[in-house]
Amino acid sequence: LSTSVFFYYQKSNSLANIRGPLSTSWLYGNMREFSLGEYGVRAFQWQKLYGTVYKLMNCFGERRLVVADQKALQFVLGNPQLFPRAPEHKELARILMGQGIFWAEGPDHKRHRTVMQPSFAASQLKALFPCFQETARMLASQLQNKFSTNEENVVEDVCPWLHKAALDIIGTAAFGHPFNSLLSDENAVARSYHNLLADSMTRGPLSIVVDAILQYMPVTLLRLFDKLPTKAMRKLRTNRALTLGLAKDLVERKLEVLKGGMESEKDVLSQIVHANVSQDPQTKMTPVEVYSQVSTIMLAGEETVANTAIWALYELAQDPELQDKVREEIRETYAAAHARGDTDLCATDLDNMPLTTAVMKETLRFHPALPMSLRKAAEDSIVPLAQSITTVSGEVVNEISIPADTIVIANSAGYNRLESVWGPDAHLFNISRWAKERKISHDATLGMYANLATFLSGPRGCIGYRFALIEFQMFLIELLKTFRFSIPPGIRIKRELALVTIPVVDGDPTRSQRMPLQLSLVEE
Numbered sequence: 001l002s003t004s005v006f007f008y009y010q011k012s013n014s015l016a017n018i019r020g021p022l023s024t025s026w027l028y029g030n031m032r033e034f035s036l037g038e039y040g041v042r043a044f045q046w047q048k049l050y051g052t053v054y055k056l057m058n059c060f061g062e063r064r065l066v067v068a069d070q071k072a073l074q075f076v077l078g079n080p081q082l083f084p085r086a087p088e089h090k091e092l093a094r095i096l097m098g099q100g101i102f103w104a105e106g107p108d109h110k111r112h113r114t115v116m117q118p119s120f121a122a123s124q125l126k127a128l129f130p131c132f133q134e135t136a137r138m139l140a141s142q143l144q145n146k147f148s149t150n151e152e153n154v155v156e157d158v159c160p161w162l163h164k165a166a167l168d169i170i171g172t173a174a175f176g177h178p179f180n181s182l183l184s185d186e187n188a189v190a191r192s193y194h195n196l197l198a199d200s201m202t203r204g205p206l207s208i209v210v211d212a213i214l215q216y217m218p219v220t221l222l223r224l225f226d227k228l229p230t231k232a233m234r235k236l237r238t239n240r241a242l243t244l245g246l247a248k249d250l251v252e253r254k255l256e257v258l259k260g261g262m263e264s265e266k267d268v269l270s271q272i273v274h275a276n277v278s279q280d281p282q283t284k285m286t287p288v289e290v291y292s293q294v295s296t297i298m299l300a301g302e303e304t305v306a307n308t309a310i311w312a313l314y315e316l317a318q319d320p321e322l323q324d325k326v327r328e329e330i331r332e333t334y335a336a337a338h339a340r341g342d343t344d345l346c347a348t349d350l351d352n353m354p355l356t357t358a359v360m361k362e363t364l365r366f367h368p369a370l371p372m373s374l375r376k377a378a379e380d381s382i383v384p385l386a387q388s389i390t391t392v393s394g395e396v397v398n399e400i401s402i403p404a405d406t407i408v409i410a411n412s413a414g415y416n417r418l419e420s421v422w423g424p425d426a427h428l429f430n431i432s433r434w435a436k437e438r439k440i441s442h443d444a445t446l447g448m449y450a451n452l453a454t455f456l457s458g459p460r461g462c463i464g465y466r467f468a469l470i471e472f473q474m475f476l477i478e479l480l481k482t483f484r485f486s487i488p489p490g491i492r493i494k495r496e497l498a499l500v501t502i503p504v505v506d507g508d509p510t511r512s513q514r515m516p517l518q519l520s521l522v523e524e
């Protein structure tokens, strides 16, 4: 305890000169305003007031650092050995996804990444294009079934549909295993992912305090959390057991294909299993690690893409003119494919749709699925800043000292709204910023795609971002080709945080994930 108190005061002193909002509560600090209610409202106000790096009070007076500065983010995310995940967050990753790449740190993470990275290469994913296409079409066709004869429009919550479609794509493209969840609810593994994060990541004052207490617990005690008899933990345990069973079957099947000398299938997992078999015994992943990649890919790949596509539909539903323009681009792309003698689009057609791509980039900027990621300083560091900040004492500084044990909140949502990078309209959803003629500041580029922090950056940046982009684009193409979307009268949607940002209908006491949209059929 005395060591904790010593480090706590040491850390408090070094961060004392960084500005930030006053804490109104010793118990909650600023965390209720930061992470509860409509996500982002307060955080963006604070960023405007205090700059791209500011200090936040967590529970019991613990200070955290919120970082949206490009250079500082590059430094923190580019040096995972200096800024690993905190032990309690690593444990949460284990509870959710097992001992896969998301959980692994240091040389173990490098080992996982080396085996897995080639399976997510653009050339590999191109071969999987038909899986993306078929599922996106099935999604549109199932939604079409909601229209009974003569009905001009229907109001439908699009969340379950996008989640099922995202799961089905993971099934076929990532595992070569159809879940068919768009067709029926019979698959138990698929069912266990339904609302998994929204239901298990409780969003309330208690979760803030519990999260703060966890960091003072030894890992052995943290492990007991997994055994808690709560509804949320039971849901997570069931999900993990079912996914593990599936993972074992899948991996065994893929190993048999290899042993039988047959050509390996194209799906991501087959490629991973294949790559792992050919690895040096020192760098191979263990069977448990390979199984854990199944739950990791399921969770990391399903919730994120589904929510991103849901937010894109929300933005398009508010802008019928933009929707028509995108629909026209889709129609032209299909017409060009037919004109060259193809019956269908091919993967390279996706690269020639500037308007659709602009909608995707702007959605990823404006609604990052994971708005922040937490790291813990392993040692004292001096971190450079792209934009200087003014300290409490009035000094203007272009580097900051981050003491060991500080929790750093890598604020991707904040970076994606920086006026210095995105212009004075950074807080507006405006796809024209992606037009070629409008120059976006790239003083210090960040991220894996379009200078966005949405997929983060560095050695732990999203391994599946290319997969996500193809999937997202195919959803937009097939849905906009078939439907016009609008916001039903009297509905206001707000954004809440349940590890990922989810839509919630304002005033809904259940605060469940919902996005009711009005759909009408596009005339042929």
Ligand code: HEM
Pocket: 101, 102, 103, 113, 174, 296, 297, 300, 301, 302, 304, 305, 308, 368, 369, 370, 372, 373, 374, 454, 455, 456, 459, 460, 461, 462, 463, 464, 465, 467, 468
């Ligand atoms: C719009 C969709 C997506 C977004 C916004 C997104 C975002 C992210 C972010 C921010 C991280 C880093 C998280 C952290 O370190 O705290 C990450 C990691 C990861 N993502 Fe994605 N992701 C998306 C889609 C996907 C897809 C489709 C897959 C797989 C099919 C995937 C697989 C992964 C994996 C395995 C990691 C862990 C990488 C590592 O630790 O080395 N993601 N993603």
